[in-house]
Amino acid sequence: MSQGPEGVGRLLENGVIGSLRAQLEDHARLLDAVRRCLPDVLGGHCRHCLITQDNRLLIYVDSPAWASQLRFFGPRLASCVEGVSARPIREVRVRNLLDPPPARRSPRPAPRAGSGVDWLRTSAALLPDGEIRRSLLRLWRTLTTAVETDRS
Numbered sequence: 001m002s003q004g005p006e007g008v009g010r011l012l013e014n015g016v017i018g019s020l021r022a023q024l025e026d027h028a029r030l031l032d033a034v035r036r037c038l039p040d041v042l043g044g045h046c047r048h049c050l051i052t053q054d055n056r057l058l059i060y061v062d063s064p065a066w067a068s069q070l071r072f073f074g075p076r077l078a079s080c081v082e083g084v085s086a087r088p089i090r091e092v093r094v095r096n097l098l099d100p101p102p103a104r105r106s107p108r109p110a111p112r113a114g115s116g117v118d119w120l121r122t123s124a125a126l127l128p129d130g131e132i133r134r135s136l137l138r139l140w141r142t143l144t145t146a147v148e149t150d151r152s
Contacts, residue, residue, distance in 0.1 A: 030084065034059060037080035047097050055090040057081055062099040063127055067094045117143045 035043035045066040054099045078089035124136035
């Protein structure tokens with residue numbers, strides 16, 4: 001006779017799931033060691049880390065700004081992690097967990113009537129004849145044309 005179903009805890013300890021769980025625990029210990037080697041401000045931005053098969057320490061951070069600062073701690077991190085992992089760290093690499101969104105340039109809104117375009121003409125009229133006055137009048141004409149084009 002069978003003794004009944006096998007417990008979930010026992011299933012988790014064996015096979016693939018057990019192996020994955022052990023890897024996650026190793027990564028958590030490694031991340032903890034990395035965070036302890038860093039100032040609190042930097043350590044809080046480390047999201048994940050692992051040691052590759054070719055003994056590279058990969059540290060994933062949450063922004064490019066923190067990644068650039070963390071690179072200065074490479075040698076210190078290598079020695080801290082070597083003590084925890086018992087593996088010689090060949091290189092420390094810092095990566096962004098998420099790529100920054102591409103920069104978008106929004107088109108500049110066309111000036112609206114009454115938005116200050118008219119003051120250019122008034123200012124130009126107050127100036128003596130010269131290059132600045134002519135420049136302000138050219139700018140006023142350009143912006144006025146943009147406003148009229150935008151309306152139609």
